Amino acid sequence: MKYAMLVLKNLLRSKRRTILTVLSIAVSLFIFSALVSLPAVANRVLSDTASSVRVACHNKAGVTYSMPEAYKQRIAMTKHVVAVVPQSWFGGIYHEMSDQFPNFAIDPEQAETMWPDWGVSAEQWQSFRDLRTACLVGPGTMKRFSLHIGQQIQLRGTLYHFNVQLKIVGVMGGKAPPNFLVFRRDYLEEAEGRPGLVDNFWVRVDKSENVPQVIAALDEGFANSSAETKSETEAAFVSTFINQFKFFFQLAEVLGFVVVITIGLVAANTAAMSIRERRGEIAVMRSIGFTSRTILSLLLSESLLIGLIGGIVGCGAAFLVLHLFAVGASAMGAFGDIQMPAFVLVGTLVIAALIGILSALVPAMSASRRNIVDALRTVV
């Protein structure tokens, strides 16, 4: 602690340089932590939403191709299946084109059995079953459009030539995707003229060990039909959507590390300049009796402090911006906005400390070990 004064005084020796160095580290770590948080969204979505007993059964040709709703009965009769919920994509917007968020129509009867982890109360499920125009909304969407339970809303059709008038009867929570809306498929069917088509069947299996057997049974059962199916676990189904972003996630990670390396080199140059200017003083301190190790510790402490302050400012700012402004809410669809996971927060601070220490290590070692007599000559 008795050296703290020395470290602080040296940090404030050139306030402008210290502030600029801290800010450059802060900005780079702001970018880094925000970029590295992106891929973490994918892992969070998978761990948060995917259930081990839910299976998605969609058209083998692709998720945009429909299947007959009559498949529902055949699927329900499959061994180990406890619930089946057909789902169709509506793709409506709230007011403007920019107000996009995922919205689906589902059959209400077995929805509660299918998604007990959505945090919807029994009363709200009941309201959903009772009211043909009922809808359930994710908390992110509620917040984004300042909605409330009981509110009548209109979704404008983009794929369909009609709009739907809905009443919010409940808010989803728990493991439900945050940006999301579901309403009843019978309403959609009626408005569309009852074509009897479904985009996807959600299937709940009694036990997770029976999932492979059910998947095989479903796909074999619909083989050689007009709409062959491809069934997969919820985790696999969700990851197919997430993989659309894979390239961007990888790019974000690479860019994040490039930014960190660049700023590390800038910080190293600044540290080298700062230490070179003080070689004479360092020699004087050593002649007084400070050991090389003490000098090295003091120099590295200064640099570490600069790195950590930059890290806290940059990472803290990124955390707040992501938290307060729901960044990426529209781009990430149902999966929610980009949040900074704890490991990114901790990892960024570790990187900040490493930038601090590594940037000063070589010049500090060189200065602290330099021959005192030679170094004193540079004072004169």
Added chain:
Amino acid sequence: MDSKFAVDLEHVVRTYKRDEFEVHALDDVTIQVPESRFVAIMGPSGSGKTTMLNLIAGIDHPTSGRVAVGGEEITGMKERDLAAWRARHIGLVFQFYNLIPVLTAFENVELPLLLTNLGKAERREHVETALKVVGLADRMDHYPRQLSGGQEQRVAIARAIVTDPTIVVADEPTGDLDAKSAEDILGLMVDLNQQFHKTIVMVTHDPRAERYVDTVYRLDKGVLAGVEPGKRARGAEAAEASA
């Protein structure tokens, strides 16, 4: 080696390599400085004065020969031990003061005490005493840039004596000062020597310094060319004779 000497150099040789040339900075120098003396090492540029001072201060190593300070041989000490030894036994004063610009006078003087086990209150007491001795008790919170050259050198002297070292080593302490300030600094060093019985070894070009010291060691081309009593010693002898 005799422990009654504050400084004891025995057949010291110091050779430097400068590119392909070998420079003999000191060549077989033997001197003994008794305790509580104020001595000057004088000689032309390149005569080896600063090299000798660096060896005495333990910041340089002889190529051969032995160096003992305060009865302790430092020739074979390891760097880490030598640093600790310097902190305990040596007070260094430089020509250009070499104060740390971001520290106040108080903090500059406190610097060597950070290497001791003294608590904050004790350190404060020591620093205040040292600054009082050099007459700068009222300049404690001033930064070096707010002090004159003479005052800066006084702070440097306070830093050198604050740990109560065995020996104070000064390299051209008046070299960057005007005549008045130089006289003041030399007077202060005499006070330190007489009142606190500090052994002071000073390298200087300044002919005025001869009036203040007990002994002058003259170096020329790395060789000890002569040892003379300083004018102060001669004055004391004359006063004794007339009495």
